[in-house]
Amino acid sequence: MLRSVILAAARSNRVERLVETAPVSRSIVRRFIAGEHADDALQRTRELAADGLAVTIDYLGEDTANPQQAEATRDEYLKILDALHAAELTPAAEVSLKLSALGQLFDEKVAYEHARAICAKASEAGTTVTLDAEDHTTTDSTLEVLARLRAEFPTTGAVVQAYLRRTEADCRELAVAGSRVRLCKGAYKEPESVAYQTRLDVDKSYVRCLNVLMAGAGYPMAATHDPRLIGIGEDRAKWYERTPDEFEFQMLYGVRPEEQLRLARLGYTVRVYLPYGTQWYAYMMRRLAERPANVAFLARALRSR
Ligand code: FDA
Incomplete structure (x- = not known):
């Protein structure tokens, strides 16, 4: 119930204005987000890499209705990829992108062209791209764009969501x-x-999907902070005789950082999803919805108005 309310608020412009200007929001934002600028993301990437963690960088923004904004997002990705390359942070760092930030809502072709330019730059920089999964109305379009990109850039990564009933079948196609x-x-x-x-039901689906991916011929990336699912991931990797370079764990920046380090010290590849930029509102609201304890911060933010 609380999760639904917060996720509905994530799409409300009124609540967005309220939260963005509340003083305490800044401290919550700092916990989950690298900062507003590419330099902040580079600095955090350096720190995470020094701790033995891999990184996927996300330039925040989504549901773009404006072609200029979509172009600006593409250009920011090209810039950060150049900077990662120059700083010798590739291939340990890759990028994650949302097609809706690149124009998917108004023209799938535009989103594809922008994503293609980003994949080409990533390839030049010696790294790769993963396409984030957004709400279910975009899943078919995103998987179609992924298939086109993979024909040219085979390492382009997919994201699948265990809560969707279709996902086990998608995993069979993608593995x-x-x-x-x-x-x-x-x-x-x-x-x-x-x-x-x-x-x-979501957890059971996660395990079924993980089984398909671990049994298949692809490269599974188990993105979760859930201790039970991480344990099952370790177990399935052993069962299917996958070495640490044949799968990875992924977690969000700011969530269970000590667990990220623990797994990395055990020799697993652990990739941290690192967002940066000024459009942090929807991303932060999804993080709050995942954990009721985080909501206390939000309530305080709004009361202080
Ligand atoms: P769950 O929410 O059950 O959490 C398990 C435990 O982890 C909690 O009990 C708590 O201890 C801790 N935890 C989880 N979230 C927390 C938080 N926000 N703050 C503090 N503690 C927290 N989703 C999507 O729809 N499309 C996408 O492209 C992606 N991409 C993505 C990349 C990566 C690397 C990760 C880790 C996650 C995503 N997600 C995503 C988000 C994902 O769908 C999911 O919402 C979150 O990972 C939370 O689910 P968990 O599996 O962590 O389990």
Whole structure:
């Protein structure tokens, strides 16, 4: 219930204005986000890499309705990829992008062209790109764009969401040689017709999808902070005789950092999803929705208005 309310607020311009200007918001934002500028993301990437962690950088923004904004997002990705290359932070750092930030909502072709330019730059920089998964109305379009990009840039990664009923079947399609697939639970508010609604059903689906990915020929990326699912990931990797370079764990910046280090010290590849930019509102609200304890911060932010 609380999760639904917060996720609905994530799409409200009124609540966005309220939260963005509340003083305490800044401290919550600092916990989950590298900073506002590319230099902040570079600095955090250096620090994470020094701790033995891999990184995927996300330039914040989504649901863009404006072609100039989509171009600006593309250009920011080209800039950060150049900077990562110059700083010798590739291939340990890659980038994650949302097609809706590149124009998917108004023209899928535009989003594809921008994503293609970013993949070409990533390839020049010696790294790669992963396409984030957004709400279910975009899944078919995103997987179509992914297939086109993979024809030219085979390492382009997919993201699948265990809460969607379709995802186990998508995993079967995607678990092929060379295919990088991030499996997450899913962060949006979705109707029962397309998505499992209970924690238990989502977790069971996560395990079924993980089994398919670990048994397949691709490169699974288990994105979760859930201790039980991490344990199952370790177990399945052993069962399918995957060495540490044949799969990875992924977690969000600011969430369970001590667990990220623990897994890295055990020899696993752990990649941290590192967002930066000024458009942090929707991203931060999804993080709050994932953990009721975080909501106390939000309540304080709003009371202080
Ligand atoms: P769950 O939410 O059950 O959390 C398990 C435990 O982890 C909690 O009990 C708590 O201890 C800790 N925890 C989790 N979230 C926390 C938080 N915000 N603050 C503090 N502690 C927290 N989603 C999507 O729809 N599309 C996408 O492209 C991506 N991409 C993505 C990349 C990466 C690297 C990760 C880790 C996650 C995503 N997600 C995502 C988000 C994902 O779908 C999901 O919403 C979150 O990972 C939370 O789910 P968990 O699997 O962590 O389990």
